Amino acid sequence: MGEADKREAILEAALSLFVERGFHGTAVPLIAERAQVGAGTIYRYFESKETLVNELYRELKRSLASHVGEDFPTSGSPREQFHAFWARMVEWATKNPEAFAFLEFHSHDYLDRSSRKVGRQGRDTGLRMIEYAQEHHALKEAPPLLLVGIVLGILQGVMRVKWEAQGGLAVSDEDLSLAEQCAWEAIRV
């Protein structure tokens, strides 16, 4: 196992445990065990448990941001942009359910300045998309922050239902498309 692999194994183990038991409920040796490394090894890759969770947070935030931002239809219509945004968020969340759960369903009382900055950047990107759409009179005349809150809230609310769904109550792709339409109707003029 190469160095990068080991680092990755630790991050993956930490992610799944943080989602299962929360950050504070997860002891470092438990992460080590799941990652199949010694407890001390974690400290060759991360300065501390806090550093570990912060790096995990930032890497996931950045992964999500880059997935949404790649080849974004910058010159598309507001509705096209909204679709791109929604579809990619859902895509990422579906491919990385634990990562999405970690980012969105858990509180992050351990974030350092750098991580909080990364957290804000994601929101700011959404903000610019909203402002652009408002300039095209495609959206309601409301404070952009409010509209961002509404859209992200819907996304979170819907994904939480999907996450919590067990057994036959699964949320289908069709449902997610429907939710996109709901979200659009929430904010459009």
Added chain:
Amino acid sequence: MGEADKREAILEAALSLFVERGFHGTAVPLIAERAQVGAGTIYRYFESKETLVNELYRELKRSLASHVGEDFPTSGSPREQFHAFWARMVEWATKNPEAFAFLEFHSHDYLDRSSRKVGRQGRDTGLRMIEYAQEHHALKEAPPLLLVGIVLGILQGVMRVKWEAQGGLAVSDEDLSLAEQCAWEAIRV
């Protein structure tokens, strides 16, 4: 100070500290100090720190539910019912900002079975309202759980913006009414 008062003081102290520093970041003696009681006293009112946070959670959930449910316009139109629901949620969240922040912006990895049941009851009430409205063909034909997720998501998203707003960026009552309209347009036919 009577027994009930002391219990209340402990719960209030715990609430504000949990919101400030998170459940795990709050030491029991700190709660005692803020509540102006001895550390041991807390254990005359609550079996453990976990019990305390669970009872706090349930009492707040019930308070919110009863505020929303009291004199609910059971026979009103779906839109009237939706307005009642929204306005009362916002009212309670505005009167009890810390309580709302605790319930909605923090992860609750410590909830016991009983608390999770109470948590579900709130959602189920919303579910029945949605189903009732769907029977009247006022809402989109989507899984009720999805629509509940959307509405609660919007509410949470909007209130989070309000909570995080500092300085001149405050979210006004007008904004909240606008958000209500957004939420309605998200789910109505």
Added chain:
Amino acid sequence: MGEADKREAILEAALSLFVERGFHGTAVPLIAERAQVGAGTIYRYFESKETLVNELYRELKRSLASHVGEDFPTSGSPREQFHAFWARMVEWATKNPEAFAFLEFHSHDYLDRSSRKVGRQGRDTGLRMIEYAQEHHALKEAPPLLLVGIVLGILQGVMRVKWEAQGGLAVSDEDLSLAEQCAWEAIRV
């Protein structure tokens, strides 16, 4: 057991263990065990293991300094002053053999600024006594620091012999008086 007693018990336990096994060879729970308190209790009285050893160091240094300084024959002849100094040092070291061993036979790589300052104060007092005696032409014309080093070196060397003596090789009071005379002859004109 009162608060001060418990603090004292911890300091005493720590002193004897530090002398036996060195600072780094002494685990905190071991100190607790010998002091007959819980491991956590130590942290109610001392911020950390380092704080503990620093406070111990300073209290002993101060005790020694005050024993030597009390009713010191400020206006006595240099020889009288020297006798007072020597006799009191020996007296304190004999009454507190572990304390003297801790202060003089162990290296103190953990001392903080405050402790180092206290350490220097003791030496400076000796320095002033030497300078006073030199002004009276009672001592050799050598750098005062050197003479202080010589006297303290002799004291330490002699007490180390006493400390290490086991069985029939004990160092008697008479020997210590002899050593005083040696020390005086080392520095006098």
Added chain:
Amino acid sequence: MGEADKREAILEAALSLFVERGFHGTAVPLIAERAQVGAGTIYRYFESKETLVNELYRELKRSLASHVGEDFPTSGSPREQFHAFWARMVEWATKNPEAFAFLEFHSHDYLDRSSRKVGRQGRDTGLRMIEYAQEHHALKEAPPLLLVGIVLGILQGVMRVKWEAQGGLAVSDEDLSLAEQCAWEAIRV
């Protein structure tokens, strides 16, 4: 680099680090780094960190002893012998300041039986010199151990002043000669 060179490099690195940071404050990989070898290599030359420090201690003690003992004026007068002893000790300490600091200013709580034996041998040599001088009625009638303690104490005290001296307070060769005279006057009849 030959085997012996590598061993030497490790011992030198260890010595300077032990003097700077103390034995317990020095991590083995740090010694390896300064010696420009891999951490594991140290364990091809020394069984353990304890073995390493013990061998270092013994080699330095032996080096000092042999420097003092070489061509010692066995049939010289007590004063001549004393001068030879003092001058050679000072010479060695001046040429090997870190080694002297390590041997004399640090506590050695890790010494094994063999090292303690070597430590005693140095003192025993001094003891025989003292006894020889006493037989010639050149010294005070005091327990030889005491006189050895006095002389070694002075040497240590003086060298400590020199070691700690910084800036313009340096201890000169002249001062060291003066100190020799002090030491002699301390013990002579």
Added chain:
DNA sequence: AATGAATGAGAGTTCATTCAT
């Protein structure tokens, strides 16, 4: 023979909980 990444025992420390006062 040499390396240094990996290890895990053991360190210092915290804090939910207890119980003598």
Added chain:
DNA sequence: GATGAATGAACTCTCATTCAT
């Protein structure tokens, strides 16, 4: 009934030592 000093289990983290390369 109320207190808060005391507790010790469990945590995070370090570092002497090993061993696959």
